[in-house]
Amino acid sequence: MVASIATDQLQERAKMPVVNREVVLPVTRERAWELITEPAELEEWLGEDVEFDASEDAPLRVTEDGLTREGVVEEVADLERIVFRWGDSRVEWALHDAPGGTRFVVTEHRYAADTVTWGPKLLALSAASSLCPA
């Protein structure tokens, strides 16, 4: 029994070794970029208290439900992509054109010493699951 449960879990794991979510926002790319980079906007959805500057090496601090995470912005490509570290994780935010607006794709995986080598492989393996706004 244990073995068959574990096999199911393993198959699930092989498909989704990282957390991957996406949503289509009914706004332009420019507006979507504001929503994900301006602290006043981030405080509407990411956490109640957000210090965030979309420039490389900028420190960030997000308090969400009383829990504070600190990190640093690692990569910024205007209107396209932001990669940052927070807590024990690395997060990538990406914007893509989509019918009806802009697709926002989030990928989070645990940060480890060798993330640089295995990160992209995990990203390639991860399956996206969609959250569609009604």
Add this chain to the structure above:
Amino acid sequence: MPGVDDVFTALADPTRREVLRSVAQRPELTASRLAGELPITRQAVAKHLAALQRAGLVEPRREGRETRYTLTPAPLVDAMGWMADVGAAWDARLARLAERARAS
């Protein structure tokens, strides 16, 4: 005590996932049986099993000249718990973001 990071690192290699899948399907598998079934050398199998053991994912049991390996699923359950928690947090954030986008 291996953590979620060790599990993710161990599972980042596709061949290693294949080895773990074989062990999960047939408990008490030996390294030589595995080498016979997978297109990799006995030495490679031993290396992968050692990595899986470090991550706490398999447990060896010596029997005569052979070592038999069994899956120990607890670290896998921890890693899946991390993914479930992080996923639920993003679901909530993206729902708020979508609402904000619609309002703007």
